[in-house]
Amino acid sequence: MKKNLSAAALAAVLCASAIAIASDKGSTPPASTAPVPAGAYTLDKAHASLIFKVNHLGFSNYTARFKRFDAKLQFDPADLPAAKLIATVDVTSLETDFPDPAMLDFNAQLLGEEWFDAARFPTMEYCSKRIEQTGPKSMRIHGDLTLRGVTKPVTLEATYNGGYAGHPMDPHARIGFSAHGTLKRSDFGISYGIPAPGTMMGVGDEVTVIIETEFNGPPLAAAEE
Numbered sequence: 001m002k003k004n005l006s007a008a009a010l011a012a013v014l015c016a017s018a019i020a021i022a023s024d025k026g027s028t029p030p031a032s033t034a035p036v037p038a039g040a041y042t043l044d045k046a047h048a049s050l051i052f053k054v055n056h057l058g059f060s061n062y063t064a065r066f067k068r069f070d071a072k073l074q075f076d077p078a079d080l081p082a083a084k085l086i087a088t089v090d091v092t093s094l095e096t097d098f099p100d101p102a103m104l105d106f107n108a109q110l111l112g113e114e115w116f117d118a119a120r121f122p123t124m125e126y127c128s129k130r131i132e133q134t135g136p137k138s139m140r141i142h143g144d145l146t147l148r149g150v151t152k153p154v155t156l157e158a159t160y161n162g163g164y165a166g167h168p169m170d171p172h173a174r175i176g177f178s179a180h181g182t183l184k185r186s187d188f189g190i191s192y193g194i195p196a197p198g199t200m201m202g203v204g205d206e207v208t209v210i211i212e213t214e215f216n217g218p219p220l221a222a223a224e225e
Contacts (some may be wrong), residue, residue: 031219034165037173038076041215043087044174045070049214054185058200061208064110069092073215075175080160082140085128091118114192121148123211129153137161141179147188156181156211165221173217180210 024103048154053061071087092111111118128143137160145221151188156179163175184205195202 001066026224030167031164031167034220036077036163036175037164037171039074039217039218041075041173041175041217043069043073044214044216047176049211051210053208053210055200055204055206057076057202062203064094064096066093067095071213071215075215075217077160077163077175080133080137081131083128083131083139085126085141085143087126089124089126091122091124094118117148126154128220142200145183145188148190150188152183152187154181154183156209159188160195163217168190169220171220173220174214175217176212176214178212180208182208 026211045068048069048071049065051063051065053063056062064088068090069087071085072084074084076082093117094107094111096106096110099105107179113119124145124147126143126145128141130142132140132142134140134157139160140155140157141158143154143156144151158177158179161172161176161178165173167174185207186205191205193203194205
């Protein structure tokens with residue numbers, strides 16, 4: 001019995017050692033220590049999400065997303081208010097996670113005339129007009145949103161999550177942001193189903209937008225010159 005326990009203990013130690021060695025060999029090298037460069041940045045679509053939420057009957061916050069969108073950013077980490085952002089969204093990429101023609105194709109319903117009217121307005125655009133720094137890494141983005149042919153001001157609260165000048169496995173500068181904001185869909189002509197005053201029976205007018213993004217910038221070699 002003791003021999004069996006000793007053998008099992010030895011095997012466990014050897015296994016743990018092998019895992020540690022393998023892990024050490026496969027560890028990720030450090031990123032460049034050069035400062036994050038100022039310049040033109042483009043959206044890394046593989047590391048970005050655009051989600052919106054709206055109250056449904058007072059029972060839940062219904063959530064959906066857009067799968068295809070793009071953005072360009074002029075950015076200087078030493079001067080956040082100088083940033084300039086232009087983003088476009090493919091409205092037809094709406095995803096409700098319930099496109100079931102056998103029951104209800106909710107994607108198609110929300111893309112219809114009463115909602116996004118994507119046949120007439122297949123894209124929306126957001127363009128920053130002024131950026132106000134509210135903390136060391138936080139900012140308030142004042143911009144215009146164009147949706148269904150209507151342009152209205154929409155403000156986003158954003159946080160600069162940091163970045164690097166480059167990495168051996170990612171030889172371009174990379175920066176990341178989190179942002180959120182609210183808008184009234186009725187401002188853009190989407191008034192279907194809004195509850196009567198004093199009730200929650202319907203789909204809320206206020207829409208919350210949640211954005212997570214990473215951007216790619218100048219190549220590492222340029223940053224280290």
